[in-house]
Amino acid sequence: xxxxxxxxxxxDQYRKRAAAAANEDTGKVKLPQKKFYRQRAHANPxxxxxxxxxxxxxxxxxxxxxPAFVNxxxxxxxxxxxxxxxxxxxxxxxxxxxxGLLVGLAPLLPETLMLGMEIRTQVIEYVENRIQALRxxxxxxxxxxxxxxxxxxPAIPAEPATDGASPxxxxxxxxxxxxxxxxxxxxxxxxxxxxxxxxxxxxKQQLSKIFICFPDPHFKAKKHKARIISENLNAxxxxxxxxxGLLYTxxxxxxxxxxxxxxxxxxxxxxxxxxxVKDLFERVSEEELASDxxxxxxxxxxxxxxxxxxxxxxxxxxVFRRKADPxxxx
Amino acid sequence: MAANFQLPLQCxxxxxxxxxxxxxxxxxxxxxxxxSYAAExxxxxxxxxxxxxxxxxxxxxxxxxxxxxxxxxPPEKKRKVSPSEEGPAETSKSTVKASTWSSIPCLVAHSxxxxxxxxTAEDKCVxxxxxxxxxxxxxxxxxxxxxxxxxxxxxxxxNTILCGDKFGDVYSLPLLPGNEPYVAxxxxxxxxxxxxxxxxxxxxRNLESLEQQLRYSQKNSTxxxxxxxxxxxxxxxxxxxxxxxxxxxxxQDDNFGKKRSYILTGDRDEHIRVSRYPQAHIIEGxxxxxxxxxxxxxxxxxxxxxxxxxxxxxxxxxxKWSEGRILQKVPLVKQESETTQVTVRGIWATSIGxxxxxxxxxxxxxxxxxxxxxxxxTLKPQDPIEMSGNVLDVAIMxxxxxxxxxxxxIREKGSTHEWRxxxxxxxxxxxxxxxKPGTExxxxxxxxxxxxxxINMGGSSGIPADADTKQRKELNDxxxxxxxxxxxxxxxx
Numbered sequence: 001x002x003x004x005x006x007x008x009x010x011x012d013q014y015r016k017r018a019a020a021a022a023n024e025d026t027g028k029v030k031l032p033q034k035k036f037y038r039q040r041a042h043a044n045p046x047x048x049x050x051x052x053x054x055x056x057x058x059x060x061x062x063x064x065x066x067p068a069f070v071n072x073x074x075x076x077x078x079x080x081x082x083x084x085x086x087x088x089x090x091x092x093x094x095x096x097x098x099x100g101l102l103v104g105l106a107p108l109l110p111e112t113l114m115l116g117m118e119i120r121t122q123v124i125e126y127v128e129n130r131i132q133a134l135r136x137x138x139x140x141x142x143x144x145x146x147x148x149x150x151x152x153x154p155a156i157p158a159e160p161a162t163d164g165a166s167p168x169x170x171x172x173x174x175x176x177x178x179x180x181x182x183x184x185x186x187x188x189x190x191x192x193x194x195x196x197x198x199x200x201x202x203x204k205q206q207l208s209k210i211f212i213c214f215p216d217p218h219f220k221a222k223k224h225k226a227r228i229i230s231e232n233l234n235a236x237x238x239x240x241x242x243x244x245g246l247l248y249t250x251x252x253x254x255x256x257x258x259x260x261x262x263x264x265x266x267x268x269x270x271x272x273x274x275x276x277v278k279d280l281f282e283r284v285s286e287e288e289l290a291s292d293x294x295x296x297x298x299x300x301x302x303x304x305x306x307x308x309x310x311x312x313x314x315x316x317x318x319v320f321r322r323k324a325d326p327x328x329x330x
Numbered sequence: 331m332a333a334n335f336q337l338p339l340q341c342x343x344x345x346x347x348x349x350x351x352x353x354x355x356x357x358x359x360x361x362x363x364x365x366s367y368a369a370e371x372x373x374x375x376x377x378x379x380x381x382x383x384x385x386x387x388x389x390x391x392x393x394x395x396x397x398x399x400x401x402x403x404p405p406e407k408k409r410k411v412s413p414s415e416e417g418p419a420e421t422s423k424s425t426v427k428a429s430t431w432s433s434i435p436c437l438v439a440h441s442x443x444x445x446x447x448x449x450t451a452e453d454k455c456v457x458x459x460x461x462x463x464x465x466x467x468x469x470x471x472x473x474x475x476x477x478x479x480x481x482x483x484x485x486x487x488x489n490t491i492l493c494g495d496k497f498g499d500v501y502s503l504p505l506l507p508g509n510e511p512y513v514a515x516x517x518x519x520x521x522x523x524x525x526x527x528x529x530x531x532x533x534x535r536n537l538e539s540l541e542q543q544l545r546y547s548q549k550n551s552t553x554x555x556x557x558x559x560x561x562x563x564x565x566x567x568x569x570x571x572x573x574x575x576x577x578x579x580x581x582q583d584d585n586f587g588k589k590r591s592y593i594l595t596g597d598r599d600e601h602i603r604v605s606r607y608p609q610a611h612i613i614e615g616x617x618x619x620x621x622x623x624x625x626x627x628x629x630x631x632x633x634x635x636x637x638x639x640x641x642x643x644x645x646x647x648x649x650k651w652s653e654g655r656i657l658q659k660v661p662l663v664k665q666e667s668e669t670t671q672v673t674v675r676g677i678w679a680t681s682i683g684x685x686x687x688x689x690x691x692x693x694x695x696x697x698x699x700x701x702x703x704x705x706x707x708t709l710k711p712q713d714p715i716e717m718s719g720n721v722l723d724v725a726i727m728x729x730x731x732x733x734x735x736x737x738x739x740i741r742e743k744g745s746t747h748e749w750r751x752x753x754x755x756x757x758x759x760x761x762x763x764x765x766k767p768g769t770e771x772x773x774x775x776x777x778x779x780x781x782x783x784x785i786n787m788g789g790s791s792g793i794p795a796d797a798d799t800k801q802r803k804e805l806n807d808x809x810x811x812x813x814x815x816x817x818x819x820x821x822x823x
Contacts (some may be wrong), residue, residue: 231564
């Protein structure tokens with residue numbers, strides 16, 4: 001009874017070793033291993049978690065999340081006295097899980113700040129460690145390539161049988177030793193309950209993309225209130241999105257896909273047929289999605305996406321564009 | 331047996347009927363009953379529901395714990411309370427029995443003085459009552475909401491009720507339902523199939539339960555989901571417990587004569603949201619600055635650009651709400667005492683004798699704090715008024731420069747749970763104060779006219795002074811539930 005279960009013991013040992021290794025700072029950087037960070041796939045969004053969140057977006061300290069983008073002028077401070085950034089976060093992955101999407105998107109949009117939000121403590125710790133390790137790796141690559149007498153970056157093939165630039169390679173960076181645009185300085189993650197505290201982090205029309213990938217389906221009808229997509233929450237997403245901004249969804253549950261469509265806009269549904277929050281979104285056509293590399297990343301490099309592929313499941317994608325606010329009624 | 335305690339007046343409202351001759355009433359809820367008084371004399375005109383038998387009202391066994399627990403829904407509350415009467419016509423002209431509810435936590439007076447909207451606690455019913463010329467009340471409609479409502483507001487035109495509930499949703503209901511029976515919109519008849527498939531669930535246990543569901547769904551496929559049987563619309567929602575709803579209409583600066591309306595909603599997670607009305611899905615902004623739950627939103631009629639908000643913080647915030655900008659942080663306690671936690675119970679704004687007054691009561695406090703709102707949106711503290719018991723509600727009669735305060739005559743001053751040793755006779759149900767004219771600072775003088783004496787003499791329903799602890803606790807919880815909104819941080823994972 002007194003000794004912790006074997007699993008936790010192993011985790012603790014792993015963490016200790018990892019911390020020790022990080023302190024020693026010896027050459028090779030190891031990425032965290034997922035098996036030591038697993039957590040039950042569900043969290044109750046209605047309970048009061050011990051969460052850290054800023055009083056308002058103007059009180060958020062982003063400087064520790066994106067040190068490479070901190071405004072060089074130390075006088076530039078926000079309401080909470082933290083250093084300001086050169087630019088705002090513009091892409092958010094709600095329920096980022098183990099961070100596959102962020103890591104996949106990072107080189108595609110190297111100059112855009114992206115944030116993953118996740119409610120599970122173990123999982124967010126993994127993502128934080130993963131991003132930290134990736135950044136260190138990239139820094140080392142950069143340093144070695146500049147010091148090692150102009151020789152081209154170590155041309156180790158990223159992985160056999162995959163073309164180096166594919167997002168897949170980026171998502172398995174344990175083997176990718178080539179420098180990546182942006183060096184993963186543009187991605188970060190934090191723990192939050194977005195259903196409650198989304199407006200504490202992001203102001204009006206701040207975001208250009210929101211991703212909701214393989215959300216918890218909450219199969220039981222009684223639990224539908226806990227779904228991350230609902231008319232009420234869509235109003236909050238609309239608030240944070242710029243006009244023209246995109247909201248990406250992907251799920252492997254067909255019923256949930258129809259739920260998503262019902263709560264935004266069905267294809268071919270008449271304009272203004274219903275009113276409500278649906279007025280604020282329009283669905284992006286399949287042709288347009290075909291040329292959007294983000295959709296490919298969403299399908300293939302998220303952990304959940306890979307799992308669905310392994311299990312030969314289906315993937316349903318729907319993307320919506322934020323329209324401008326309608327006129328005030330006369 | 332010792333003398334009885336008198337059940338205090340939980341809600342107090344003043345209203346004025348705009349007819350050929352103006353009539354003025356005070357309406358109060360106490361326990362499961364609503365009383366109407368003539369505002370001039372304090373004479374009790376009626377009590378609703380009428381056919382209540384006295385023993386029933388005193389029977390606190392009917393006091394369900396429902397009103398007391400405001401925290402996250404524990405599982406045993408999942409049960410559905412079915413509406414007492416099925417059928418589309420909810421205009422039950424017949425008399426209503428009081429046995430189904432023990433308190434009326436919310437009472438709203440219609441601006442034209444003809445209607446009173448009351449919320450009964452246990453059955454979650456929004457009831458619209460007509461106030462007749464003789465002061466009697468007649469129920470026009472009862473509409474049971476799916477979740478317990480926390481706050482009720484009326485739109486400016488007075489035709490729509492806005493009702494915020496503990497699930498974070500705001501519904502709009504017409505004040506007076508139309509004559510045609512309500513027909514629920516036909517939902518496309520989706521066959522009931524589990525949404526999970528072997529493609530989406532994989533573990534052995536999940537696959538087994540899916541199999542079971544498939545078998546089960548084939549057996550009983552027809553099961554009607556009972557929905558609300560009256561006209562309603564979901565306007566907006568927070569993923570939190572909603573605590574207050576405010577409605578405001580402001581004229582546009584650049585567009586002459588045009589007005590815009592907004593709904594402001596406060597929740598347990600420190601947010602105040604500003605949404606358009608009627609396009610409530612468009613969020614105009616947030617007022618973020620509280621560090622504890624919000625309980626009250628007050629937009630003074632004389633200065634609709636300002637919002638005064640309060641809750642579990644030991645300060646009020648004055649906002650320019652259209653910009654989400656804090657104008658002032660107003661301390662509510664004299665010295666920083668870390669031990670006591672304060673909760674704002676009510677904020678009232680009125681304009682008397684040219685000064686814009688804001689009154690604030692804290693939960694379980696006999697001190698009514700007074701402020702004057704300056705034209706720059708800052709609150710200047712004035713001398714507070716000390717009551718004989720905890721402040722429960724305030725009704726304002728602007729024409730007479732008078733406020734009527736309902737006070738708690740059962741519990742000790744400053745306590746939400748300690749009862750007085752013995753009831754006073756007659757009990758102080760209300761106290762009243764008038765602004766002293768011609769003084770530079772805001773000064774109040776007590777009103778001792780028949781209004782006060784008659785209401786206090788009249789009493790309400792009695793509670794035996796030897797009520798047991800359980801009964802006392804239930805009664806305390808009915809009146810003082812705001813403290814339960816405070817978060818208790820426990821183990822987290």
